Amino acid sequence: MVRLNWVCPEKSNSNSGSNMIEVKDIHKQYGDTVALEKISLSVDKGELFGLIGPDGAGKTSLMRILMSLLLPDGGSASMNGLDVVTDYKKVRTITGYMPGRFSLYPDLTVEENLRFFATVFGTTIQENYHLIKDIYQQIEPFKTRRAGKLSGGMKQKLALSCALIHKPEILILDEPTTGVDAVSRKEFWEMLKRLKEMGITILVSTPYMDEASMCDRIALIQEGHLMSVATPQAMIKAFSEDLWVVRTKKIYPTAKHLGQLPSLISVNSIGQVLHLVTPRGKHSVESISQFLFQNDETEVSVEPAEATIEDVFILLMNNRKSKS
Amino acid sequence: MITKEPVITVKNMVKKFGSFVANDNLSFEVYKGEIFGFLGANGAGKTTAIRILCGLSSPTSGQMNVAGFDVYRQTEKIKQNIGYMSQKFSLYEDLTVYENIRFYGGVYGMNIADRKARTTEMLDRLELTAYKNRKIGDLPLGWKQKLAFSIAILHNPKIVFLDEPTGGVDPITRRQFWNLIYEAVEKGITVFVTTHYMDEAEYCDRVSIMADGRIVALDTPEKLKEQYNAANMDEVFLKIAR
Numbered sequence: 107m108v109r110l111n112w113v114c115p116e117k118s119n120s121n122s123g124s125n126m127i128e129v130k131d132i133h134k135q136y137g138d139t140v141a142l143e144k145i146s147l148s149v150d151k152g153e154l155f156g157l158i159g160p161d162g163a164g165k166t167s168l169m170r171i172l173m174s175l176l177l178p179d180g181g182s183a184s185m186n187g188l189d190v191v192t193d194y195k196k197v198r199t200i201t202g203y204m205p206g207r208f209s210l211y212p213d214l215t216v217e218e219n220l221r222f223f224a225t226v227f228g229t230t231i232q233e234n235y236h237l238i239k240d241i242y243q244q245i246e247p248f249k250t251r252r253a254g255k256l257s258g259g260m261k262q263k264l265a266l267s268c269a270l271i272h273k274p275e276i277l278i279l280d281e282p283t284t285g286v287d288a289v290s291r292k293e294f295w296e297m298l299k300r301l302k303e304m305g306i307t308i309l310v311s312t313p314y315m316d317e318a319s320m321c322d323r324i325a326l327i328q329e330g331h332l333m334s335v336a337t338p339q340a341m342i343k344a345f346s347e348d349l350w351v352v353r354t355k356k357i358y359p360t361a362k363h364l365g366q367l368p369s370l371i372s373v374n375s376i377g378q379v380l381h382l383v384t385p386r387g388k389h390s391v392e393s394i395s396q397f398l399f400q401n402d403e404t405e406v407s408v409e410p411a412e413a414t415i416e417d418v419f420i421l422l423m424n425n426r427k428s429k430s
Numbered sequence: 431m432i433t434k435e436p437v438i439t440v441k442n443m444v445k446k447f448g449s450f451v452a453n454d455n456l457s458f459e460v461y462k463g464e465i466f467g468f469l470g471a472n473g474a475g476k477t478t479a480i481r482i483l484c485g486l487s488s489p490t491s492g493q494m495n496v497a498g499f500d501v502y503r504q505t506e507k508i509k510q511n512i513g514y515m516s517q518k519f520s521l522y523e524d525l526t527v528y529e530n531i532r533f534y535g536g537v538y539g540m541n542i543a544d545r546k547a548r549t550t551e552m553l554d555r556l557e558l559t560a561y562k563n564r565k566i567g568d569l570p571l572g573w574k575q576k577l578a579f580s581i582a583i584l585h586n587p588k589i590v591f592l593d594e595p596t597g598g599v600d601p602i603t604r605r606q607f608w609n610l611i612y613e614a615v616e617k618g619i620t621v622f623v624t625t626h627y628m629d630e631a632e633y634c635d636r637v638s639i640m641a642d643g644r645i646v647a648l649d650t651p652e653k654l655k656e657q658y659n660a661a662n663m664d665e666v667f668l669k670i671a672r
Contacts, residue, residue, distance in 0.1 A: 160600035161571045258472045285597060287471040288628055288664060289671045313598050314627075316664075328600065357633065358612040374605050377629040377662055378651065416601050423602055 126151045126276055126307040127172065131181035134167050134330075141167040143330040144181065149309055149323075154302045156321030157311040158415070164330040165311040166206060169280050172309070173203045185276055199227065202274035204265045206281045212254025216245055216264055219253050220271060227272030237304065238267040241297055259290050266297070277301065279310040283317065295320045318415040326419050333422040338415055345413040347371055347421065348387070350394060352380040354406045363401040367394070374420060381417055382408075436495075437462045437589055437620045438483060443492035445478050452478040453489070454643035460589075465611065465621040467631050467651075470640030471671045476624050479640075480591055483622075485509050497588040510539070513582035513619075516593035520578035523567035527558055530566060531581060538585035545584075552580045572603030576610060583614050590614065592623040596630065608633055628664035637663070639670050646670055 127149035134142040142164045149155040157165050170176035172183055174194035183190045185197045210219045217231075220242070224231050235242075245260050245267075253264060262282060269277060279298075283291045295317065302308055310321070318324045318338045326333045326341075334341055354360040357375050364373040364382055371383040382394065394408045413421075438460035445453040452475045460466045470476045481487040483496050485505030494501040497511040521530045531552070535545035553559040556576055566574060575595060583590050592611075596604045608630070611621055623634065631637050631651060638648040647654060647670055651663055660666045 160603070161598035163600075285472075285594065285626065287474075287626055287671065288667050289471055291626075292668065315601060316629075358609075374601075375608065375629075375633065378632040420601050423600065 124151045125149065126153070126186050127155075127183075127309060129168070129172070129181070129183045132168065132171060132178050132183055133180035134164070134171065134176070135179050140330050142171075142178075145327075145330075145332050146181075147325055147332065147335055149307060151307055152302065152305055153322045154298060154308045154310070154320070156318055156324040157309065157327055158313075158315060158318055158324050158419070159311075159327035160313050162329070163327045165327060166280055167330075168327075169203075169278050169309070169311065173201060173278055174198060199272070200275045202269035202272065202277045204269045204277075204279045204282055206284065208261050208265065210253045210261070210265060210268060213252060215250050215252055216256070217249040219264060220267055223268040224271045229272050231271065234271055234273045237273060237301075238270050240300060241270075242267045258286065262286065262290075262294070270301070275307060277306050277308045277310075279308065281311050281313065283312055283314060291317070315414070315416040315419055324415070326415075326422060328419075328423055328426065331426070333426065334418070341415065341418050342413050345418055345421065346386065348384050348389060349411055349413045349417060350382040350384070350389070350391070350408050351411040352382050352394070352398075352406060352408050353378075354380065354403065360398070360403055360406060363398065363403055366401075367397055372420060372424060374417070376414060376416060381411075381414075383417065383421060433462045435462045436460065437497060438466075438622070439493075439495045440483075441493040443479070443482065443494055444490045445475075445482060445487070446490045451643050453482070456492075456645055458638060458645060458648055460620060460622060462588075462620055463615060463618055464635040465615060465623065465633065467634030467637035468622060468624045468640070469631060469637060469667065470624075474640040474671075475643040476640055477593070480593060480622075480624070483508075484512060484514055484591055510585075511588045513585070513587040513590035514593075515578050515582040515590070515595055517575075517595060517597040520574055521566045521581070524565060526563050526565055527553070527569070527577065528562040530577070531584065534581045534584055540585055548584055548586075552584070556580060572599045572606075575599055575603065576607055579607065579610055583619055586617070587619065589620045589622060592621065594624055594626065596625065596627065628662065628667055631663040631667070639667065641671050 125148040129145055129147045132142055132145045145168065159165055167176065171178050172185060172190055174190045174197050177191065186200055188196050190197050214222065220231055241263050245263050248260065256264065283294055298308055298310065321338065323337050325335045352360065357380060361373050361375060361380055364380065369385055369388050371385060373380055373382045391408050398406050436459040440456055440458050443453050443456040456479060468476055482489050482501060485501060485508040488502065496508045499507040501508065525533065531549050553562055558577065579595060596607055615621060625631065634651060636650050637654060638645050654666045658666045658669050660669060
């Protein structure tokens with residue numbers, strides 16, 4: 107008996123290199139609005155790759171193109187060597203997708219949803235149970251409950267289980283942690299790490315800059331434009347200006363004063379401190395302290411510091427704005 | 431300026447849905463002029479409590495006073511004296527910027543002269559004067575959020591409730607948004623805010639953290655970090671809510 111082998115990495119692998127996702131000059135436009143501006147990037151096999159940017163940056167458009175749910179206006183993209191336009195049927199068998207909006211069947215139970223997705227892809231829950239075990243076990247006690255009646259966190263776990271049940275080579279997750287509390291977010295990233303260890307290539311998008319450090323590599327995306335692609339560490343290292351941490355009791359008034367600092371690039375509150383960015387070599391702890399002192403800011407401290415991904419994003423955004 | 435004058439008083443607030451206790455005996459005060467952070471994991475009972483404080487849902491038991499009015503008998507008075515904004519509900523996409531402001535001015539019962547003056551001031555502050563005849567649907571998300579907040583305080587309410595106001599916006603807009611919050615506070619408006627961004631918890635004067643329907647911590651960010659031996663609010667939150 108010939109059994110259809112839907113997911114067989116060896117056979118479906120027509121890809122010579124190690125790039126599981128290859129995006130080349132992808133362009134997408136909705137009327138006059140450019141959603142993606144000639145974007146190119148590649149994701150290696152087994153990589154956890156983060157697409158980081160605010161709403162409207164183009165993250166969802168790119169993911170929908172990769173999932174063959176949306177046609178690009180220009181450029182090409184492939185998933186494990188399979189073109190997302192011409193080989194779309196095969197692409198769908200090797201990918202798992204978790205859209206930003208909850209898209210399971212609310213009237214089916216937890217177990218029925220999972221079985222449905224397994225059946226559509228020609229497999230069974232038993233066959234790939236090991237892949238979802240860690241995640242699914244947490245919602246298994248509620249397996250007879252309708253999906254529509256689950257809490258947000260449980261819906262998310264079910265959606266991830268359904269995206270995994272056909273043993274995809276590539277997992278695409280569109281803002282899985284948006285609107286999710288800090289504890290559940292941390293747990294979710296731990297789940298992704300374990301999936302990565304199983305060899306699954308993961309492309310995940312998020313508007314939370316602090317999640318960047320959980321990824322192997324990240325792309326910062328804003329208004330359809332890739333501002334930077336690198337490891338989080340390399341991005342921080344490449345920060346081209348001076349950054350100072352200013353500690354103060356009164357964040358808002360101090361920030362207002364610093365807004366007047368000569369040759370200032372930006373001043374932003376990051377948590378309980380201010381991050382001050384000035385051109386490389388322009389200022390020193392002394393010059394900034396003196397400026398603050400002249401503005402009657404006496405209870406403040408200034409020290410040089412390393413940038414965060416959020417600082418990098420803000421700087422790149424400002425650079426883009428001043429260019430246009 | 432922060433005072434010790436309570437503008438919200440909650441005593442033994444309980445809200446049950448059938449046998450499920452969403453709010454289990456909450457007691458706290460919010461002072462006039464402060465930024466009060468209302469944190470908690472998804473499902474901890476935050477939205478239920480906010481809906482009661484806004485006069486949209488009645489509690490099962492307890493005594494609550496918002497902006498000087500009783501939540502059982504004076505919900506309409508409460509609604510006139512508060513502003514509300516959430517990420518999900520903001521503005522009418524098919525109306526222009528100006529039409530949205532005029533609509534809400536009408537809902538809040540503002541007189542024409544007052545409304546016109548506030549509208550001019552607000553559009554100027556947001557640098558939106560040139561865009562006042564644009565439909566909301568055509569504006570970038572960040573502009574909408576800032577506009578939605580400004581409209582929520584158009585009638586100069588005593589308290590503004592912000593339910594995850596900054597979700598999804600870029601980091602620059604997020605900071606501009608917080609500058610608007612600080613400006614509102616300088617005008618004497620009390621801010622009651624929920625957020626999943628733990629760095630924003632640091633911007634609050636005091637923070638309460640809910641878990642399973644109860645308030646498990648309430649203090650200044652500084653004191654909470656000290657008490658839980660944590661470097662930042664993210665760690666505090668993880669220690670408490672996990």
